[in-house]
Amino acid sequence: MTTETTATYSTTKSEAAYLAAQEVIAGGVNSGARGPGAGWVPGPPVVAHGKGAELWDIDGNHYLDYLLALGPMIHGHAHPEITDAVTRAIHDIGTMFALPYELEAAAARKIVETVPSVDLVRFGNSGTEVVLHATRLARAFTGRDVVVRFEGQYHGWADQLEWSHHPDLAKAGPRLRPNALPGTPGIPEVIGQTLAVLPWNDRDAVEQLIEERGKEIAAVLTEPIMGNTGVIPPQPGYLEFLREITAANGIVLIFDEVITGFRVAPGGAQALYGVTPDLTTMAKALGGGFPVAAIGGKREIMDQVSDGAVLHAGTYNGNTVAIASTVASLNVLTRPGTHERLFELSNRLMKGIGGIFERAGIPVQVQGVGPMFQFWFSETPVVNYRDAAPHLNSPKYAALALELHRRGVMVHPSNIELWFVSTVHTREDIDTTLDAFEGAVKATIGQLR
Ligand SMILES: Cc1ncc(COP(=O)(O)O)c(C=O)c1O
Numbered sequence: 001m002t003t004e005t006t007a008t009y010s011t012t013k014s015e016a017a018y019l020a021a022q023e024v025i026a027g028g029v030n031s032g033a034r035g036p037g038a039g040w041v042p043g044p045p046v047v048a049h050g051k052g053a054e055l056w057d058i059d060g061n062h063y064l065d066y067l068l069a070l071g072p073m074i075h076g077h078a079h080p081e082i083t084d085a086v087t088r089a090i091h092d093i094g095t096m097f098a099l100p101y102e103l104e105a106a107a108a109r110k111i112v113e114t115v116p117s118v119d120l121v122r123f124g125n126s127g128t129e130v131v132l133h134a135t136r137l138a139r140a141f142t143g144r145d146v147v148v149r150f151e152g153q154y155h156g157w158a159d160q161l162e163w164s165h166h167p168d169l170a171k172a173g174p175r176l177r178p179n180a181l182p183g184t185p186g187i188p189e190v191i192g193q194t195l196a197v198l199p200w201n202d203r204d205a206v207e208q209l210i211e212e213r214g215k216e217i218a219a220v221l222t223e224p225i226m227g228n229t230g231v232i233p234p235q236p237g238y239l240e241f242l243r244e245i246t247a248a249n250g251i252v253l254i255f256d257e258v259i260t261g262f263r264v265a266p267g268g269a270q271a272l273y274g275v276t277p278d279l280t281t282m283a284k285a286l287g288g289g290f291p292v293a294a295i296g297g298k299r300e301i302m303d304q305v306s307d308g309a310v311l312h313a314g315t316y317n318g319n320t321v322a323i324a325s326t327v328a329s330l331n332v333l334t335r336p337g338t339h340e341r342l343f344e345l346s347n348r349l350m351k352g353i354g355g356i357f358e359r360a361g362i363p364v365q366v367q368g369v370g371p372m373f374q375f376w377f378s379e380t381p382v383v384n385y386r387d388a389a390p391h392l393n394s395p396k397y398a399a400l401a402l403e404l405h406r407r408g409v410m411v412h413p414s415n416i417e418l419w420f421v422s423t424v425h426t427r428e429d430i431d432t433t434l435d436a437f438e439g440a441v442k443a444t445i446g447q448l449r
Contacts, residue, residue: 039413050077089324118296128156138219152385154228224269230374288329292322403440
């Protein structure tokens with residue numbers, strides 16, 4: 001950790017606790033997005049507790065939380081209904097048995113009833129895991145090996161898919177046919193042969209690849225709304241195009257709805273846009289703050305695991321904490337009016353932020369879909385990774401985020417990550433946030449221009 005920088009997130013106690021943690025936790029954090037490498041310099045604030053839409057750090061600083069643990073806390077922190085459901089499950093049922101119990105089917109039924117593409121479900125524990133299962137199912141179903149993934153998207157940290165997430169443009173190759181680049185040392189080069197990387201929102205690129213290599217392609221894997229390079233919504237008709245071209249070529253279409261699922265509509269992005277994939281992966285909002293994920297999809301594809309022809313396994317799959325949190329989180333999310341409210345609040349925030357920049361004469365693109373959004377210091381809309389690349393990890397954004405922290409607004413310091421709005425934020429919270437935002441823009445105006 002450098003102590004020379006003047007920018008600072010951690011204050012006295014946080015800094016000491018973070019230093020102490022580094023004696024026993026590698027880098028002092030348990031995921032890369034939480035450390036200085038991701039922008040928390042010299043170290044992250046250390047949390048004391050969270051309640052509803054609010055967070056407190058151990059120095060007593062108070063924040064309105066739009067980080068929301070990078071998405072799972074769609075009902076805020078320690079939501080009473082979800083906390084009760086989970087603690088009741090532990091007391092009344094136990095935690096895990098390596099045997100089925102009745103609540104599992106209730107949770108699965110809730111997903112089947114809510115997500116249009118899903119006939120059958122299997123539960124897992126993290127987004128990374130269920131995306132791996134999805135690609136395995138697609139490869140087994142088609143007898144083909146290649147998975148298409150898009151530049152700038154993220155599908156978990158596993159060797160098979162952590163490729164071309166935020167590649168260096170100097171190495172990324174041609175726009176229409178990017179090189180597949182591993183996202184970290186430690187990934188065998190040879191895995192790149194099982195992937196094809198394409199630019200998103202570009203029909204020609206998909207058509208050309210499928211024309212040349214369609215018979216090798218098992219799956220097209222996509223976030224239906226890009227949510228790991230800020231937010232990049234699909235161009236009108238793009239998801240429909242992906243649906244048609246994959247269906248016509250015997251390719252499995254996988255929507256990775258780990259972020260969008262249950263968030264942009266009860267049935268996720270597929271319900272919002274009316275495009276039905278073959279397989280869907282879900283996590284984050286699914287459990288409202290507890291580790292749970294699910295894969296679901298068409299009966300004929302999912303049935304491959306029904307009799308064990310294709311392996312799906314996991315000691316912790318379907319534990320009672322995961323399942324009880326799923327039932328409770330989905331109960332809240334499917335309550336009438338929930339998404340209307342989420343959209344109303346988030347649109348108010350996005351519009352307010354856009355207005356503040358406009359009044360300050362700073363061109364930005366506020367891009368979002370309901371309760372997930374981000375903004376780019378760009379003159380023109382960002383429609384794919386190559387548009388976003390010059391603006392990634394923007395120092396302007398980092399300066400603004402630090403000022404927001406000083407004014408009690410918790411967001412990630414990097415604009416790769418998103419602003420999330422929860423079901424427990426209020427209109428008053430949004431207006432307080434906009435006041436803080438205006439102050440933060442004024443304080444950093446010299447850096448933003
Ligand atoms: C779209 C998408 N897929 C998969 C993952 C991986 O999920 P997890 O962190 O639960 O493994 C993420 C995580 O942010 C994600 O955004």
